[in-house]
Amino acid sequence: MDGDRLPERTCVGCRGRGPKGSLLRVVRTPEGGARVDRSGRAPGRGAYVHPAMDCVRRAMRGGALARSLRTALGQAQAASLVQELTEVLGAP
Ligand SMILES: [Zn+2]
Incomplete structure (x- = not known):
């Protein structure tokens, strides 16, 4: 039984949990x-x-994110997602 444990998720960028x-x-x-x-x-x-641009870039670059979502992100869709992630992360 591990009902007391926090649910873990895998980052599609670095595959870390x-x-x-x-x-x-x-x-x-x-x-x-x-x-x-x-x-x-x-x-x-x-x-x-992970809330880190490194992980975001890796997730986008290899197409891992789109694959995980079972969709094919068009260039505009990918760009607007990266834009949103950048805003959320407060990256320059
Ligand atoms: Zn990560």
Whole structure:
């Protein structure tokens, strides 16, 4: 029984694991794009990534994020997701 343990999720960027709350959730949109799920509870298929640009870049570069969401992100969709992630992370 491990019911007392925090649920863990795998980062699609570095494949490292972490407690659910420490990872950013990205959710597939009905249009087949993806957006940051700031509530962590949005319906739809989700993927997790560490709140670090390194992990975000790795997740995007290899297509791991899109694969995990079972969608094919177009260039514009990928760009707007990266833009949103950058805002959430407060990266320059
Ligand atoms: Zn990571």
